[in-house]
Amino acid sequence: MTNGEPTIQSAHSYPTVLTTESIKGGNEDVVDANVNVVNAMFEELLDADEISPAALRSYYVDFYLTQALAGGFAQYVFTAPEREEVDPYVREGLAAMGAAAHLDLFNRTVAAFGALTDSDVDSYLDGGSGWAAEGDTESDEPGDGVSDAVRRLEELDGEFESVLATEDIAGLNAAWLRGQADLLVLADDDLDAHIAGRVARIPNLAERQAAAAEEALLDAPEFEQIIRELCDIAGHSLERISMGDPNYEHNGETTLAWHFTTEQGEFLMLEDDDEAFMLNPRTQEILAAVEFEETVEFDESVQSGPTARAVR
Secondary structure, three states, X not given: OEOOEOOOOXXXXXXXXXXXHHHHOOHHHHHHHHHHHHHHHHHOOOOHHHOOXXXXXXXXXXXXXXXXXXXXXXXXXXXXXXXXXHHHHHHHHHHHOOOHHHHHHHHHHHHHHXXXXXXXXXXXXXXXXXXXXXXXXXXXXXXXXXXHHHHHHHHHHHHXXXXXXXXXXXXXXXXXXXXXXXXXXXXXXXXXXXXHHHHHOOOOHHHHHHHHHHHXXXXXXXXXXXXXXXXXXXXXXXXXXXXXXXXXXXXXXXXXXEEEEEOOEEEEEEEOOOEEEEEOOOOOOEEEEEEEEEEXXXXXXXXXXXXXXXXX
């Protein structure tokens, strides 16, 4: 146990993987190589428990360093996908690589942030405004509307770079990676094959691929979702969305047209107030259409927006 949280463990032993070129390089080369390898493994749908715990600790320590340098702990909070999962990796990574001062600062900052009220969280994440307003060069006093708890967090943010000057996270991280007992060093050409071999052993790969495809579709921009639905209705397989043309002439009017390609050729998606449709630009035939309907989503406030509904 570390600071009341369970340590990250894996039921299987997976090596920490670096590239031959990175080992020959500097500290940043080594850390970046690990980040690239872990990203590649995630992209190929390996789960966290199928990746070296040491590699993940290094990966999230570097993530924390990057965010803290970009915008302090607030930036880390904004960008960490799931802090209840990420914080233990950061904490254990800092401890394992000997970054004791950074670990102490991280723990104090996490505790200070956890003690904020909801309004203080909003103030801190909005940038605080704990000091004089922009353009006020006369004053260096904290703003009246900022609590002592928010100022304390800003002070902790201010400690980060001074700690970094005496305790180089990147250097400690790289040295720790190089010293892993299970370190596997591969040529760039062999890395893809190694990951592919790991992926081939995933027992539920098809389910993961389907879930990833569904998630990617939900995250896609609205025009892509509509195009994909139109292709489904028309019985086509989308291959590529090439461009949006805001000056396309249709029925004597200028409109936005999205150009896309299926296995059956090039097509267009156009919208009006009520529907979107798939058009064959050669014959002007409408192959499929979706009608927009207003929907209400409940997420602290009522919102409405167009949702595609297939019509024949």
